[in-house]
Amino acid sequence: HTGCRIAYLYPDFMTVLVGTFQKGVLQRAQETKIESIVEEESGIKIPVFSRPSGHVHVREIGDYSKICSDPLIPDPYESKFLEVKKSKISGANEGLFAKQDIEPNTVIAFYNGSRANPADFDPSTWETNNYRIFDPADIPNGTIDIPIWAQETSAYCSSLAHKCNHSFTPNSEFVVFDHPKFGLIPCLTSTADIFKGEEVFVGYGYDLNDSPEWYKEGWKNSVFAKQGVSYKDWLDCNVKRPIGLRERRHDA
Numbered sequence: 001h002t003g004c005r006i007a008y009l010y011p012d013f014m015t016v017l018v019g020t021f022q023k024g025v026l027q028r029a030q031e032t033k034i035e036s037i038v039e040e041e042s043g044i045k046i047p048v049f050s051r052p053s054g055h056v057h058v059r060e061i062g063d064y065s066k067i068c069s070d071p072l073i074p075d076p077y078e079s080k081f082l083e084v085k086k087s088k089i090s091g092a093n094e095g096l097f098a099k100q101d102i103e104p105n106t107v108i109a110f111y112n113g114s115r116a117n118p119a120d121f122d123p124s125t126w127e128t129n130n131y132r133i134f135d136p137a138d139i140p141n142g143t144i145d146i147p148i149w150a151q152e153t154s155a156y157c158s159s160l161a162h163k164c165n166h167s168f169t170p171n172s173e174f175v176v177f178d179h180p181k182f183g184l185i186p187c188l189t190s191t192a193d194i195f196k197g198e199e200v201f202v203g204y205g206y207d208l209n210d211s212p213e214w215y216k217e218g219w220k221n222s223v224f225a226k227q228g229v230s231y232k233d234w235l236d237c238n239v240k241r242p243i244g245l246r247e248r249r250h251d252a
Helices: 213-220 231-238 245-251
Strands: 003-009 016-022 025-032 034-039 045-049 053-057 082-086 094-098 107-110 143-145 172-179 183-190 199-202
Touching: 003 025, 016 045, 016 053, 094 199, 107 172, 172 199, 183 199
Parallel strands: none
Antiparallel strands: 003 016, 016 025, 025 053, 034 045, 082 094, 107 183, 172 183
16 A cells, blocks of 8 residues: 555554555654544444654664664554563563563564674674574574664663563564564564563573573473473474574574
């Protein structure tokens, strides 16, 4: 669709961007709300929106040198569900917490970032790879990264999924979302009921033989390993899309 009064509805069917789209692609839009629903004689329901206002959102796909031009503008949908606070995991820094009760199969967070330059990849250290994840728009070798300057929310908070900590008993998983501003990117979808104030976790799905020591130790001490469950069986049941960065880069 092309026009200047086109609406994009997020998955909750309540969060809306209204503005100019070209062949279905966002050009510029502002946030609005659904005020009412009217029904035509044909039975088609038509939403009636309030006047758009606030920040003007534009389509920006990250590249090697940037993420976006408005890194401190929160996503209007994501910010309804989650907030960043001190994690309850020992040794961890920040984490994602639910701002409301969340049902299973709810899209809750987005993983946008710059596109990592393959020439900068260093497989010998995890320190430079902590925030790298698969790029669904460039499978199998594309990688999305959160550069050092953007790893604090005081510098970047336009998407928050990179703040989600790992657990071997996760309550969310990585899938793919076609975001109106950022294009095709990973997102977090809940896999269980998450209650207000509860921390959100995801299974990172690393290659166990090529993972950081904390991850190997965590698996060794997990209830699954202690019960004799193989790592492959746990992976198949809990991780739909492994981060899988290092093994893909070795194959590249």
